[in-house]
Amino acid sequence: MDKYTYLSFFKKYKGRYILGVIWLIIVDGLQLIIPKLLGNITDKIKYDLLDTTGLIKYAGLIIILALGTAIFRFLWRYFIFGTGRLIEKNIREDFYNKLQSLSTRYFNDHKTGDLMAHATNDINAVRMAMGPGIVMIADAVFLTTATIGILIFTIDIRLTLLALIPLPFLSLMAVKFGKIIHSKYKKVQKSFSNMSDKAQENFAGIRVVKAFAQEKEEIDKFAESNRENYEKNVDMFKYSSLFHPLVQFISALSFLIVIGYGGILVIRGTISLGDFVAFNSYLGMLTWPMMALGLVINHLQRGQASLDRLNVIFNEKEDIFDQNIDENIKEIKGKIEIKDLDFKYSDSEEYALKNINLNINPGETAAFIGRTGSGKTTLVNLLLRLYNVEEEKIFIDGNDINDIPLAVVRENIGYVPQDNFLFSNTINKNIAFANPTNMSQDEIIKASKDAQVYENIIEFPDKFKSLLGERGSNVSGGQKQRISIARALIKNPKILILDDSLSAVDTQTEERILESLEEIMKGKTSILISHRISTIKNADKIFVFDEGKLIEKGNHEDLLKNEKLYYDLYQKQQLEEKIANS
Amino acid sequence: MREDFREEKKIENAYDSELMKRLLGYSKQYWKILLLCIFLLLIVTGVQLARPYIIKIAIDDHINALDTPMVAFDIGESPIEDQGTIFRNKVYIRENRLGGDYESQPRYQIINHDVEHYLIKGTIDKGVTYEVEEKENTATITTENDAVFTGPKLNSQELVDFREQDISALIKLSFLFLGLILTGLVINYIQTYLLRKTSQRIIYNLRQDVFSHLQKMSLAYFDKNPVGRLVTRVTNDTERIKDMYINVLVTVFKDFFLLIGIIAIMFSLNLKLSIITLAMMPLVFLAAFIFRKYVREAYREVRTKLAKINSNLSENISGMKIIQIFNQEKRKLSEFVNINNEYYKAAMKQIKIFAVFRPTMGFLYSLTLAIIIWNGGNQVLEGIIQFGVLYAFIDYIKKFFQPINDLSEKYNILQSAMAASERIFEILDTEVEIKNPDNPVQLPEKIEGKVEFKDVSFAYEEDEWVLKNINLKINPGETVALVGATGAGKSSVIKLISRFYDIQKGKILIDDINIKNINKKELREKIGVVLQDVFLFTGDMKSNIRLNADWIPDKKIIEAAKYVNAHKFISKLPKKYEHKVKERGATLSAGQRQLLAFARALAFDPDILVLDEATSNIDTETEVLIQDALEKLTRDRTTIVIAHRLSTIQDADKIVVMHKGEIREVGDHQELLDKNGIYYDLYQLQYKDQLFKREEKKSS
Numbered sequence A: 001m002d003k004y005t006y007l008s009f010f011k012k013y014k015g016r017y018i019l020g021v022i023w024l025i026i027v028d029g030l031q032l033i034i035p036k037l038l039g040n041i042t043d044k045i046k047y048d049l050l051d052t053t054g055l056i057k058y059a060g061l062i063i064i065l066a067l068g069t070a071i072f073r074f075l076w077r078y079f080i081f082g083t084g085r086l087i088e089k090n091i092r093e094d095f096y097n098k099l100q101s102l103s104t105r106y107f108n109d110h111k112t113g114d115l116m117a118h119a120t121n122d123i124n125a126v127r128m129a130m131g132p133g134i135v136m137i138a139d140a141v142f143l144t145t146a147t148i149g150i151l152i153f154t155i156d157i158r159l160t161l162l163a164l165i166p167l168p169f170l171s172l173m174a175v176k177f178g179k180i181i182h183s184k185y186k187k188v189q190k191s192f193s194n195m196s197d198k199a200q201e202n203f204a205g206i207r208v209v210k211a212f213a214q215e216k217e218e219i220d221k222f223a224e225s226n227r228e229n230y231e232k233n234v235d236m237f238k239y240s241s242l243f244h245p246l247v248q249f250i251s252a253l254s255f256l257i258v259i260g261y262g263g264i265l266v267i268r269g270t271i272s273l274g275d276f277v278a279f280n281s282y283l284g285m286l287t288w289p290m291m292a293l294g295l296v297i298n299h300l301q302r303g304q305a306s307l308d309r310l311n312v313i314f315n316e317k318e319d320i321f322d323q324n325i326d327e328n329i330k331e332i333k334g335k336i337e338i339k340d341l342d343f344k345y346s347d348s349e350e351y352a353l354k355n356i357n358l359n360i361n362p363g364e365t366a367a368f369i370g371r372t373g374s375g376k377t378t379l380v381n382l383l384l385r386l387y388n389v390e391e392e393k394i395f396i397d398g399n400d401i402n403d404i405p406l407a408v409v410r411e412n413i414g415y416v417p418q419d420n421f422l423f424s425n426t427i428n429k430n431i432a433f434a435n436p437t438n439m440s441q442d443e444i445i446k447a448s449k450d451a452q453v454y455e456n457i458i459e460f461p462d463k464f465k466s467l468l469g470e471r472g473s474n475v476s477g478g479q480k481q482r483i484s485i486a487r488a489l490i491k492n493p494k495i496l497i498l499d500d501s502l503s504a505v506d507t508q509t510e511e512r513i514l515e516s517l518e519e520i521m522k523g524k525t526s527i528l529i530s531h532r533i534s535t536i537k538n539a540d541k542i543f544v545f546d547e548g549k550l551i552e553k554g555n556h557e558d559l560l561k562n563e564k565l566y567y568d569l570y571q572k573q574q575l576e577e578k579i580a581n582s
Numbered sequence B: 001m002r003e004d005f006r007e008e009k010k011i012e013n014a015y016d017s018e019l020m021k022r023l024l025g026y027s028k029q030y031w032k033i034l035l036l037c038i039f040l041l042l043i044v045t046g047v048q049l050a051r052p053y054i055i056k057i058a059i060d061d062h063i064n065a066l067d068t069p070m071v072a073f074d075i076g077e078s079p080i081e082d083q084g085t086i087f088r089n090k091v092y093i094r095e096n097r098l099g100g101d102y103e104s105q106p107r108y109q110i111i112n113h114d115v116e117h118y119l120i121k122g123t124i125d126k127g128v129t130y131e132v133e134e135k136e137n138t139a140t141i142t143t144e145n146d147a148v149f150t151g152p153k154l155n156s157q158e159l160v161d162f163r164e165q166d167i168s169a170l171i172k173l174s175f176l177f178l179g180l181i182l183t184g185l186v187i188n189y190i191q192t193y194l195l196r197k198t199s200q201r202i203i204y205n206l207r208q209d210v211f212s213h214l215q216k217m218s219l220a221y222f223d224k225n226p227v228g229r230l231v232t233r234v235t236n237d238t239e240r241i242k243d244m245y246i247n248v249l250v251t252v253f254k255d256f257f258l259l260i261g262i263i264a265i266m267f268s269l270n271l272k273l274s275i276i277t278l279a280m281m282p283l284v285f286l287a288a289f290i291f292r293k294y295v296r297e298a299y300r301e302v303r304t305k306l307a308k309i310n311s312n313l314s315e316n317i318s319g320m321k322i323i324q325i326f327n328q329e330k331r332k333l334s335e336f337v338n339i340n341n342e343y344y345k346a347a348m349k350q351i352k353i354f355a356v357f358r359p360t361m362g363f364l365y366s367l368t369l370a371i372i373i374w375n376g377g378n379q380v381l382e383g384i385i386q387f388g389v390l391y392a393f394i395d396y397i398k399k400f401f402q403p404i405n406d407l408s409e410k411y412n413i414l415q416s417a418m419a420a421s422e423r424i425f426e427i428l429d430t431e432v433e434i435k436n437p438d439n440p441v442q443l444p445e446k447i448e449g450k451v452e453f454k455d456v457s458f459a460y461e462e463d464e465w466v467l468k469n470i471n472l473k474i475n476p477g478e479t480v481a482l483v484g485a486t487g488a489g490k491s492s493v494i495k496l497i498s499r500f501y502d503i504q505k506g507k508i509l510i511d512d513i514n515i516k517n518i519n520k521k522e523l524r525e526k527i528g529v530v531l532q533d534v535f536l537f538t539g540d541m542k543s544n545i546r547l548n549a550d551w552i553p554d555k556k557i558i559e560a561a562k563y564v565n566a567h568k569f570i571s572k573l574p575k576k577y578e579h580k581v582k583e584r585g586a587t588l589s590a591g592q593r594q595l596l597a598f599a600r601a602l603a604f605d606p607d608i609l610v611l612d613e614a615t616s617n618i619d620t621e622t623e624v625l626i627q628d629a630l631e632k633l634t635r636d637r638t639t640i641v642i643a644h645r646l647s648t649i650q651d652a653d654k655i656v657v658m659h660k661g662e663i664r665e666v667g668d669h670q671e672l673l674d675k676n677g678i679y680y681d682l683y684q685l686q687y688k689d690q691l692f693k694r695e696e697k698k699s700s
Helices: A006-012 A014-046 A052-101 A104-109 A112-130 A132-155 A157-164 A167-204 A206-211 A215-268 A273-314 A376-383 A406-412 A427-431 A441-450 A477-489 A507-520 A556-562 A565-581 B017-025 B028-063 B156-216 B219-224 B227-249 B251-269 B271-318 B320-325 B329-381 B387-429 B490-497 B520-526 B541-546 B554-563 B567-572 B590-603 B620-634 B646-651 B669-675 B678-699
Strands: A336-344 A351-360 A365-370 A394-396 A413-416 A495-499 A525-529 A541-546 A549-554 B070-074 B085-087 B090-094 B107-113 B116-121 B130-135 B138-143 B148-154 B451-459 B465-474 B479-483 B505-510 B527-530 B608-612 B638-642 B654-659 B662-667
Touching: A006 A014, A006 A112, A006 A273, A014 A052, A014 A132, A014 A273, A014 B329, A014 B387, A052 A112, A052 A132, A052 A273, A052 B271, A052 B320, A052 B329, A104 B320, A112 A132, A112 A273, A112 B271, A132 A157, A132 A273, A157 A215, A157 A273, A167 A206, A167 A215, A167 A273, A167 B156, A167 B227, A206 A215, A206 B219, A206 B527, A215 A273, A215 B028, A215 B156, A273 B028, A273 B387, A336 A376, A351 A376, A351 A541, A351 A549, A365 A376, A365 A565, A376 A495, A376 A525, A406 A413, A413 A477, A427 A441, A427 A477, A441 A477, A441 A507, A477 A495, A477 A507, A541 A556, A541 A565, A549 A556, A549 A565, A556 A565, B017 B387, B028 B156, B028 B251, B028 B387, B085 B156, B107 B138, B107 B148, B116 B130, B116 B138, B148 B156, B156 B227, B156 B387, B227 B251, B227 B387, B251 B271, B251 B387, B271 B320, B271 B329, B271 B387, B320 B329, B329 B387, B451 B490, B465 B490, B465 B505, B465 B662, B479 B490, B479 B646, B490 B505, B490 B608, B490 B638, B520 B527, B527 B590, B541 B554, B541 B590, B554 B567, B554 B590, B567 B590, B590 B620, B608 B620, B620 B638, B620 B646, B654 B669, B654 B678, B662 B669, B662 B678, B669 B678
Parallel strands: A365 A525, A365 A541, A413 A495, A495 A525, B479 B638, B479 B654, B527 B608, B608 B638
Antiparallel strands: A336 A351, A336 A394, A541 A549, B070 B090, B070 B107, B085 B090, B107 B116, B116 B148, B130 B138, B138 B148, B451 B465, B451 B505, B654 B662
16 A cells, blocks of 8 residues: 555546646636726726726626636536545545454554544545645635735735735734644543543443442532533633634734725825725735635644554554465365464463464364463464464464465354454344355345244344344344354354354253254364353363463363363362252 | 434424523523623624725725815814815815805815816816816816816825825724724624633533433433433534534624624615615525525435444444454445445535535625626716715625525524434433432431332333232341343342332332332442443542442452452552553453452442342352352342352352242242252253263262
8 A cells, every 4th residue: 555645645636636726726816806897997987987888898797707706616616625525535445445454453452443533533634635725725825926916016015015914924823723723622522522431431331320329429420521521612712712803803904004004095196096995805805815824734734644644554564364375275174283383462472372282173073161361262363364373383174274365264164253243234134244145035044043043033023134233232142142153154164163152142042052053063163162061061172271271182071081170160060069969 | 224223313493492492591591691792792793894884984085085075264264173274375174074054155176187186166076077278277177068167276285285184084094993903803702702601601501411310310211222322412412502502593693783784884875786785685595595405405414424434434343353254355345435435425415515505605796796886886977976885885795695605504503403402302301210209218327128029010111021920028138049041030120129110010118118218319329239241430440349439438448349359359450459440341351340349339338239140251260259259248138149150049048039020939949959840940951961970970
């Protein structure tokens, strides 16, 4: 990905920008004629050089100018603002595309909220710079120089120089005030999001609030952040309220000079009354570009800062992609071999996996058991290539996982994650997530039956067409788990991985699911991760993990004979049973 | 179908007088300030309107005033002292400075011909052509009507003398103008600041009201309304109303003053031009009216599409792992590209609409300008009006168009404020479902802790009974374990004791007092609740144990933490009790969170403890700690626990087996096993493996 710069945008949209700026300059030019016309009319009226037909001609000319202005104004708005929007659209698309290429590691380090802020604020800041910003630059440069030129050469240099004295302050003020107000505004936004967080937390934790009768205290706590927001706003108002009055004042100062000094010049006959009238008109036209000159500096700076932030993302190295792969590998049978595997997360000092060696053959059901943080999920993440692993460590069907096309690996693994993320879409679309266009309703129904969620789904008002709320908020935890099991099963995967995916399912249902899995996964590979021994005890191979090490392997009976951690876990349950039966 | 639940509800009415009345109610206590703002606005508007008028005076009375007819007086005879110009032993004073008393006096006028000026006796009307014959510095002027005037030619010094009064007047006028704009600056600033500050204050109050009202809502209300929606009501919707206060409510007076002021000035200047200007207005309003509809729709579309992009993006980022694992990057990208394109199209449509709207308004302005110049110019030529009047008109119509241009923007603000206020008032109008009794029974400092359910039936939704005819008596100090399959009604039982929901039938008694007769706050203070998923607040460990109860000393917090075995893991944290909770406690294990919740419950030293045991993901070490803590917590305290651990069930004084909303069995572990009923089945199911093992051992 090339780096985004203002120049790169210009180059890419050269035609649109050049045309847009030409239209803009034409509009400015046409507008510059009007004051001159007014001046001419004034003088001609004064010296009786005008009759009714002359007046009609002038009026007609003004209408023609206005028509031209309107047409070209439409054009520049469309071209320049439109290009800003186009840039916005393209950046956003690139942004999303880039995100998709980044690995889980990246998303662990970057919060969704921060990425969203890039997508909204930063992209918007760039659009403001490349749309309205361009208009401001063009106006500031062209209108200012043209107007000043006209004033100096056709009216009077002394009056021009004198009358223009206040105007640079307009630019200066726009820069300074723009900065102050923006920094105050940022504080306002911060206090606002702080207040939102407070409210959000209160509502999310309302059960605790009510249980501990903390409503009054919570109201006080909210009032604090509400007040903070009020104060930050008022602090901003102190400055922002001055902006427009000051703009009006500064531009009025110029008029003051023209009324006084310009009036005297007319009396002395140095300039004509028409010049005086035209001068006043031109002055009115200068306020905006002088302000724009200041504003655009802020726009460009903010846009640049946003571009820099976006470029950091665009330049983020993709770490998981196909490299020296064997294109001939089109499918997977399900044999998994792990040899002397060590693994460490990039942000951690400690190894999450140490010297792992294991074999799982097609048709086998393997189970991973161990405490939280013992490395079970890490190992699964590596099998899915969510993180990179060294060469010659993990083999699938005898091929190094790094040699197999990423798509082949992931297509052949059915994965049910711990957190059961579902999309806010219909149940149908969620179950058929892997291939929504080609899955038949029968396949979806079968998968849901295998996952023991069919009965629940047909009880929903819209059945399979029911919409899930964001993150599946409108179904229960157990239902979510089973929908995501169906989502994995429908792929008809060669390797199925259930990462503690039955925790919210009651034991009876769990048993039924396991039974149907046994049938479906015949001849294929299953990996079950669980805390419950009942879930895994029938597995062909059980691997016991502790602190990143594989400390035991074997079937249930073997492991019991081992008398190590697995045995301890089992013992504990037995002990409970003994107590229960005493 | 998918769009429906995420898109904003369409509210067509931009203005609803009922809503407006209520909204304005919030500004009542600030009416003095708001009235002051309106008054200040009146001054600001006056200042803004003064400029064209001052320029008009400058042009007509001074700059362009050389040919004003004058009356001549002998030196010393002049009725106005220090005025006029002395020329050849006479004082010449412009007739517009004198009152009407000098009608009969002869008039003098300075006539400008080519570069020369002559002071003639009599006046020549504007538009009348004449010829000049000059002899020995005296001119004889013959008009087209054959009137003859004579007078001396003025040399340049004499001309300067005649203009002296104009220059000094212009300087005075400049100072007047300076004074005016300074006043404008100060008053405009004060007004803007006051208005914004007051609006913010009003929104502060409104926000506080909404939030406070929500605190009174029952859990049933929170079950029905997603958190995000409520947050939007409290924060964003109120912000929309602020926009209305700041940009519409008071500023509308400014627009009104401005329009009225301009119309008044215009009519005072010239009737015909005023009528022409006003005649253009229906056209302008028509254009504004037509565009308003398009602008509004385009605006709404852009907003909805942007919301769609953002929710899609945020969901995809959160679910990126799933997208990648399921190989769906391409599909998700094209989905995103589509939504992004929709937004782009909406934005382009908006650009197009504005690209037509703004120039059209600009064109209408120019059209008005052209007509004014044509008609006004003719009037100047005919001498009906002075040039300054025409100039003032040109300036005023520009100002006249501004408020009309802003109209559609204001309309948008008004509309979204109306929609927001409708949603907000809907909350404020929701009645408190669980009411405090009118005459609450005062509970003693320490209650016995007897809990009794008498024929209790309860449903979340009408007629879907979750609890049916429950009768249960728990004696002070007893521990009761509730067991049963999911959906048996266990958690409903514990929610009802704290009166999170009101029951439809029967009574719940605590120490023989119906809980409906106890103040909610007091009731809940006596009952400690530990929920299955422990909610942690932003803040540190300490504040999560103490919540907002600042009266609980640190010492007591640590004591509580030690007692429930939470102290050990807390002291291992980098900042111990000051350790900040990140992301709702995601960095803590489920077991640790449960221990923290125990400490929280204990810190409040409740007389009755209600708890829902955590089940999943608890490692063995913590498990032991939890068991130990539970045993200590329940000692000598009435406890109702939804039990998942055998040990907890084992230690209970009484086991209550629930099934489909009813109590099916009550007894201790052994009794219930012997009964061979539901409890036996539940037990079998959960511990089947172990049972098999035992059987095997027995048989071998």
